[in-house]
Amino acid sequence: xxxxxxxxxxxxxxxxxxxxxxxxxxxxxxxxxxxxxxxxxxxxxxxxxxxxxxxxxxxxxxxxxxxxxxxxxxxxxxxxxxxxxxxxxxxxxxxxxxxxxxxxxxxxxxxxxxxxxxxxxxxxxxxxxxxxxxxxxxxxxxxxxxxxxxxxxxxxxxxxxxxxxxxxxxxxxxxxxxxxxxxxxxxxxxxxxxxxxxxxxxxxxxxxxxxxxxxxxxxxxxxxxxxxxxxxxxxxxxxxxxxxxxxxxxxxxxxxxxxxxxxxxxxxxxxxxxxxxxxxxxxxxxxxxxxxxxxxxxxxxxxxxxxxxxxxxxxxxxxxxxxxxxxxxxxxxxxxxxxxxxxxxxxxxxxxxxxxxxxxxxxxxxxxxxxxxxxxxxxxxxxxxxxxxxxxxxxxxxxxxxxxxxxxxxxxxxxxxxxxxxxxxxxxxxxxxxxxxxxxxxxxxxxxxxxxxxxxxxxxxxxxxxxxxxxxxxxxxxxxxxxxxxxxxxxxxxxxxxxxxxxxxxxxxxxxxxxxxxxxxxxxxxxxxxxxxxxxxxxxxxxxxxxxxxxxxxxxxxxxxxxx
Amino acid sequence: xxxxxxxxxxxxxxxxxxxxxxxxxxxxxxxxxxxxxxxxxxxxxxxxxxxxxxxxxxxxxxxxxxxxxxxxxxxxxxxxxxxxxxxxxxxxxxxxxxxxxxxxxxxxxxxxxxxxxxxxxxxxxxxxxxxxxxxxxxxxxxxxxxxxxxxxxxxxxxxxxxxxxxxxxxxxxxxxxxxxxxxxxxxxxxxxxxxxxxxxxxxxxxxxxxxxxxxxxxxxxxxxxxxxxxxxxxxxxxxxxxxxxxxxxxxxxxxxxxxxxxxxxxxxxxxxxxxxxxxxxxxxxxxxxxxxxxxxxxxxxxxxxxxxxxxxxxxxxxxxxxxxxxxxxxxxxxxxxxxxxxxxxxxxxxxxxxxxxxxxxxxxxxx
Numbered sequence: 001x002x003x004x005x006x007x008x009x010x011x012x013x014x015x016x017x018x019x020x021x022x023x024x025x026x027x028x029x030x031x032x033x034x035x036x037x038x039x040x041x042x043x044x045x046x047x048x049x050x051x052x053x054x055x056x057x058x059x060x061x062x063x064x065x066x067x068x069x070x071x072x073x074x075x076x077x078x079x080x081x082x083x084x085x086x087x088x089x090x091x092x093x094x095x096x097x098x099x100x101x102x103x104x105x106x107x108x109x110x111x112x113x114x115x116x117x118x119x120x121x122x123x124x125x126x127x128x129x130x131x132x133x134x135x136x137x138x139x140x141x142x143x144x145x146x147x148x149x150x151x152x153x154x155x156x157x158x159x160x161x162x163x164x165x166x167x168x169x170x171x172x173x174x175x176x177x178x179x180x181x182x183x184x185x186x187x188x189x190x191x192x193x194x195x196x197x198x199x200x201x202x203x204x205x206x207x208x209x210x211x212x213x214x215x216x217x218x219x220x221x222x223x224x225x226x227x228x229x230x231x232x233x234x235x236x237x238x239x240x241x242x243x244x245x246x247x248x249x250x251x252x253x254x255x256x257x258x259x260x261x262x263x264x265x266x267x268x269x270x271x272x273x274x275x276x277x278x279x280x281x282x283x284x285x286x287x288x289x290x291x292x293x294x295x296x297x298x299x300x301x302x303x304x305x306x307x308x309x310x311x312x313x314x315x316x317x318x319x320x321x322x323x324x325x326x327x328x329x330x331x332x333x334x335x336x337x338x339x340x341x342x343x344x345x346x347x348x349x350x351x352x353x354x355x356x357x358x359x360x361x362x363x364x365x366x367x368x369x370x371x372x373x374x375x376x377x378x379x380x381x382x383x384x385x386x387x388x389x390x391x392x393x394x395x396x397x398x399x400x401x402x403x404x405x406x407x408x409x410x411x412x413x414x415x416x417x418x419x420x421x422x423x424x425x426x427x428x429x430x431x432x433x434x435x436x437x438x439x440x441x442x443x444x445x446x447x448x449x450x451x452x453x454x455x456x457x458x459x460x461x462x463x464x465x466x467x468x469x470x471x472x473x474x475x476x477x478x479x480x481x482x483x484x485x486x487x488x489x490x491x492x493x494x495x496x497x498x499x500x501x502x503x504x505x506x507x508x509x510x511x512x513x514x515x516x517x518x519x520x521x522x523x524x525x526x527x528x529x530x531x532x533x534x535x536x537x538x539x540x541x542x543x544x545x546x547x548x549x550x551x552x553x554x555x556x557x558x559x560x561x562x563x564x
Numbered sequence: 565x566x567x568x569x570x571x572x573x574x575x576x577x578x579x580x581x582x583x584x585x586x587x588x589x590x591x592x593x594x595x596x597x598x599x600x601x602x603x604x605x606x607x608x609x610x611x612x613x614x615x616x617x618x619x620x621x622x623x624x625x626x627x628x629x630x631x632x633x634x635x636x637x638x639x640x641x642x643x644x645x646x647x648x649x650x651x652x653x654x655x656x657x658x659x660x661x662x663x664x665x666x667x668x669x670x671x672x673x674x675x676x677x678x679x680x681x682x683x684x685x686x687x688x689x690x691x692x693x694x695x696x697x698x699x700x701x702x703x704x705x706x707x708x709x710x711x712x713x714x715x716x717x718x719x720x721x722x723x724x725x726x727x728x729x730x731x732x733x734x735x736x737x738x739x740x741x742x743x744x745x746x747x748x749x750x751x752x753x754x755x756x757x758x759x760x761x762x763x764x765x766x767x768x769x770x771x772x773x774x775x776x777x778x779x780x781x782x783x784x785x786x787x788x789x790x791x792x793x794x795x796x797x798x799x800x801x802x803x804x805x806x807x808x809x810x811x812x813x814x815x816x817x818x819x820x821x822x823x824x825x826x827x828x829x830x831x832x833x834x835x836x837x838x839x840x841x842x843x844x845x846x847x848x849x850x851x852x853x854x855x856x857x858x859x860x861x862x863x864x865x866x867x868x869x870x871x872x873x874x875x876x877x878x879x880x881x882x883x884x885x886x887x888x889x890x891x892x893x894x895x896x897x898x899x900x901x902x903x904x905x906x907x908x909x910x911x912x913x914x915x916x917x918x919x920x921x922x923x924x925x926x927x928x929x930x931x
Contacts, residue, residue: 183654183656185652185653185654185656186656186658188623188643188650188652188656189650189652189656189657189658189717190658190669190673191623191642191643191644192621192622192623192643192644192648192649192650193644193649193669193670193673193674193717193720193721194644194645194670194673194674194721195644195673196644199673203669203673204658207660208658208659208660296623296624298642299642
């Protein structure tokens with residue numbers, strides 16, 4: 001029986017050379033196809049922006065750059081943006097560190113609640129904080145009216161505060177991650193040798209955390225300078241690069257100057273992206289692994305404890321108040337001005353229409369994004385062709401690109417034939433796909449690293465073709481990564497504002513754009529209710545993601561114990 | 565050497581209990597450790613040995629009970645104020661410091677003047693033979709060298725008690741033997757009171773003055789390696805410190821003068837010389853028969869004293885030793901035959917004789 005089977009297999013394989021060739025090269029063909037997609041939908045729009053900034057009516061010119069650097073206004077805008085980035089990064093790092101320190105080293109009872117509060121902003125669109133600041137301190141704000149306070153919210157201060165609150169979770173998560181990976185025995189050793197808590201922090205914890213802190217700092221800096229919503233809503237007369245590009249395009253239709261601003265904004269992002277990925281690669285102190293022990297709380301002197309407690313309480317309190325305010329405001333026409341509790345904000349037709357549109361766009365983006373993410377991950381991990389790392393780099397770079405720049409790029413690239421996409425929902429979906437690809441790809445990569453290539457080789461050895469193996473073995477294993485990519489893309493797309501604000505056509509409202517407009521025009525009730533709807537949708541997505549993550553972790557450990 | 569000085573307890577644990585939430589992980593442990601002694605906590609994983617060590621080090625608070633170090637109650641002192649130093653399983657060397665900086669860390673923290681730190685670090689590195697590596701970073705050292713740095717660092721401040729948490733478990737088998745000898749030699753030379761934690765019973769027996777065998781948060785037995793091995797307190801300990809064959813029996817008689825004791829078993833009478841006081845006539849007992857204590861010979865048909873005949877089920881020859889599986893009645897007995905001379909004959913033998921030694925230890929059977 002066995003020899004007969006063998007001969008059948010031999011016959012089949014010698015039969016079709018084309019199929020053999022396809023089998024052997026399918027992964028390369030797939031890679032080429034994916035690369036074309038990345039090039040067309042990610043690289044080309046960015047290059048289009050660069051070209052636009054350099055091409056005047058009579059060919060190549062540096063005129064627009066000269067005008068940028070010679071006008072005080074633009075310089076002020078650049079300066080404000082960078083200053084905002086620096087202040088934001090520092091404040092976020094300090095707060096993130098205090099929170100992370102308390103949730104990993106602090107008293108047991110505080111760890112869980114603090115962690116939850118620190119992560120709550122994740123379920124909010126970043127501009128929720130701008131909205132709540134308007135409700136509290138705006139011209140008709142509750143605090144403004146109640147205390148007859150004339151604090152100028154619109155401007156640099158307002159933007160810094162709302163941005164800081166919005167980026168606390170990112171800082172917290174990155175720092176907590178590095179703190180958790182720090183072997184608690186190291187600090188305990190120092191403690192054992194006679195060091196006090198402050199000395200441990202100064203000589204052990206912070207030096208060992210430095211690479212992780214630097215990484216977090218770079219990422220937060222890039223995200224803050226690129227963030228559009230808060231600056232656009234609260235910036236007032238203070239210029240910032242991201243909202244300035246918006247007014248340049250939509251207000252003055254000056255695409256050349258808009259492109260220049262974009263290039264200026266993107267330059268630090270790209271530089272930092274490279275530093276982040278290559279200079280800091282592997283810059284991590286390694287230690288011999290022992291049994292992973294949760295850090296037991298140490299007896300910390302009140303003097304050291306005080307700043308931690310003050311900072312964490314203030315941050316947690318501010319986050320909580322902002323949420324509560326938006327929630328309450330969603331039940332009033334204008335909170336503080338009108339006094340009737342109403343549901344009209346939730347029933348508002350335009351708001352619901354916008355939510356419906358957002359769901360549609362995000363769903364399309366999520367399907368496409370999850371597919372491309374899984375395929376990219378597969379090609380990056382299993383492929384053996386030249387340029388593999390380049391594909392990886394490009395596919396991960398999307399999140400480092402400012403949304404405004406991608407938005408302008410798409411306007412420039414896809415508003416004329418051969419590929420006219422403007423006006424449809426496809427252009428809205430596609431820019432989300434390629435901007436938020438990173439998470440899906442990384443989930444796929446880490447999933448693939450978990451499975452041994454031998455599983456695939458075993459399948460091939462048993463006579464399965466590349467396609468069969470991919471379909472029967474790889475896809476089922478990658479399924480959790482696919483779902484993770486899907487949900488992540490969906491929930492990021494549904495709250496994203498900066499790129500789509502350039503691309504929506506007048507008759508087609510998206511929820512994030514609707515909130516933006518409503519906030520700018522002072523329609524606080526509608527803005528709040530729409531925000532709360534988004535919060536609800538994102539919360540549901542998070543819960544599903546969490547459920548999947550727990551499920552697959554369980555599966556992983558089961559596999560491991562079976563192997564032992 | 566002053567004997568009295570040596571016998572004063574350096575460390576006393578008094579009825580220690582430890583709860584994590586409602587979960588009691590240490591259920592009442594009392595122990596005295598003499599000055600200069602090396603005591604090992606040994607037991608299966610989850611028995612509470614590491615927790616107990618962390619309690620002594622001060623990283624966790626006791627729920628009740630007292631810890632007394634050199635006459636002083638230290639329950640409420642944090643680790644940085646206790647005169648104990650711990651060496652973690654993963655060494656916990658500071659990866660951003662050199663060997664010398666690691667070893668000198670505690671001295672610097674305790675504000676020693678610079679020249680004294682230098683001298684002390686030099687002395688310590690010489691002690692662990694790492695003088696040449698003073699300026700190396702930690703990740704440029706082998707596992708054994710890292711172990712020595714950790715040891716030197718823990719010794720730098722001359723603690724009253726040194727705590728070693730599975731210090732050898734990250735080393736490969738050969739190095740582990742070398743390092744345990746080194747640690748023991750240094751410990752004896754410096755006369756430093758040491759509490760050692762391991763799950764490896766053979767390591768524990770080889771290195772310790774006394775063993776503390778733990779299970780489920782309780783001490784099962786405290787004794788020298790010889791006591792633990794030859795006179796285990798119960799079945800768990802007998803089985804934990806090495807392979808053991810058990811055989812049930814009933815004490816028929818004990819001669820008060822010669823301590824000659826006759827035990828009736830289902831395979832006949834066994835006579836032993838009783839060396840323990842807790843066994844009386846008519847007791848139901850369990851004989852603890854170690855594989856290497858039994859003599860095995862080819863069956864000659866004759867029936868001598870303490871001889872049981874059985875069927876040789878397998879004979880695994882491994883050079884210096886042969887492992888024999890012998891079926892006696894419906895009982896299987898494992899016997900180690902050292903220096904196996906007649907291997908060729910044993911290989912084909914079917915019937916063998918088993919000689920039970922007179923030194924067998926007895927456990928009282930619970931009913």
